[in-house]
Amino acid sequence: MAANIFIYRITRITYKSSLRLGHTIYLVQVAYAALKLASILSRYIIHIPNHFDLSSFAAWNSSTSTMAESTTSADPPFNSIRYLPTKEAYDRWAEVYDSDGNFLQALDDLELKTLFPRFLESIKSPKPWRIVDLGCGTGRNTALLAGISDTAEVFALDSSSGMLEVAKSRLAGSNPNLRFGIFDMLASPNTPADVAPGTVDAIISTLVVEHIPLPTFFGHVSQLLRPGGVLLLTNMHSEMGGISQAGFVDKATGEKIRPMSYAHTVDDVVLEAQKAGLMVENNDQGTGIIERGVDQAMVDKLGLRSKKWVGVTCWFGGVFRKVDA
Ligand SMILES: C[S@@+](CC[C@H](N)C(=O)[O-])C[C@H]1O[C@@H](n2cnc3c(N)ncnc32)[C@H](O)[C@@H]1O
Numbered sequence: 314m315a316a317n318i319f320i321y322r323i324t325r326i327t328y329k330s331s332l333r334l335g336h337t338i339y340l341v342q343v344a345y346a347a348l349k350l351a352s353i354l355s356r357y358i359i360h361i362p363n364h365f366d367l368s369s370f371a372a373w374n375s376s377t378s379t380m381a382e383s384t385t386s387a388d389p390p391f392n393s394i395r396y397l398p399t400k401e402a403y404d405r406w407a408e409v410y411d412s413d414g415n416f417l418q419a420l421d422d423l424e425l426k427t428l429f430p431r432f433l434e435s436i437k438s439p440k441p442w443r444i445v446d447l448g449c450g451t452g453r454n455t456a457l458l459a460g461i462s463d464t465a466e467v468f469a470l471d472s473s474s475g476m477l478e479v480a481k482s483r484l485a486g487s488n489p490n491l492r493f494g495i496f497d498m499l500a501s502p503n504t505p506a507d508v509a510p511g512t513v514d515a516i517i518s519t520l521v522v523e524h525i526p527l528p529t530f531f532g533h534v535s536q537l538l539r540p541g542g543v544l545l546l547t548n549m550h551s552e553m554g555g556i557s558q559a560g561f562v563d564k565a566t567g568e569k570i571r572p573m574s575y576a577h578t579v580d581d582v583v584l585e586a587q588k589a590g591l592m593v594e595n596n597d598q599g600t601g602i603i604e605r606g607v608d609q610a611m612v613d614k615l616g617l618r619s620k621k622w623v624g625v626t627c628w629f630g631g632v633f634r635k636v637d638a
Pocket residue numbers: 399400403418447448449450451452453454470471472473476496497498499500518519520521524525559
């Protein structure tokens with residue numbers, strides 16, 4: 314009898330423990346599945362703001378986007394992210410590129426106030442100069458080149474016909490020596506038809522290299538420049554590029570459109586430039602590449618969309634010189 318009771322108790326304890334163990338394993342499995350699901354979903358929806366709802370999208374969608382409006386509102390809402398080939402993404406972006414409150418352009422404008430004069434001073438060849446804007450986009454900085462006196466030629470090159478059309482209408486009649494051309498750095502290993510290799514005195518390329526593998530980009534720059542020629546380069550910093558990337562919200566679909574992007578580090582950029590024969594030029598303070606973060610005081614100047622980037626290094630820029638062969 315005592316033995317029976319003993320066996321009964323042992324059986325009961327074992328049964329209860331196995332139930333508890335079973336529950337624990339089950340709970341662990343559920344938690345694991347939930348975590349896995351969350352990690353998959355986060356890849357697609359992590360950028361959707363908490364406040365997203367259809368009415369806010371509709372309100373934003375029906376607004377006429379002007380710089381003034383977009384700099385007083387934060388990031389527009391979107392319903393999904395769509396990755397497109399870079400050329401196609403920019404063809405679609407062109408219509409709103411200059412008015413969607415992209416703060417990186419504002420930061421670039423701010424920094425170019427000192428970097429662009431430094432770049433001009435660094436051009437050592439006698440005027441008139443041949444200058445290229447490589448990835449000119451809507452001509453934001455081609456306008457600076459068009460304003461230089463006594464240029465032989467200014468070539469504004471881009472792979473996106475949509476961006477180029479905006480640049481053409483923006484700069485029509487601004488400089489008789491200004492030429493526009495379609496040129497895709499990824500599609501052609503050669504220089505554009507009307508720009509012979511080794512004939513260019515200076516190149517600017519602002520916020521472009523994030524879309525191009527570094528050896529391809531610097532291969533083109535090196536091929537275009539004459540020995541001693543200079544490059545002004547600016548780009549999204551890898552600290553920002555590691556968190557986000559270029560893109561815009563297509564008002565027609567509510568989708569966030571993203572082109573192909575790379576988060577190149579400053580070290581990699583300097584190294585790959587060097588391999589192509591391009592050395593960093595120091596400024597008067599002995600600084601080569603300038604790296605710029607956003608701080609609270611800059612938010613007013615850069616627009617509300619810069620607010621979430623306070624404390625993050627977002628931009629870098631500098632001047633490179635092609636060493637004599
Ligand atoms: C962020 S926008 C910058 C435009 C302009 N440089 C500016 O600072 O406002 C990047 C530009 O690079 C151009 N781009 C991207 N990939 C390119 C490629 N493979 N060849 C030539 N241009 C390219 C895009 O079409 C776009 O106009």
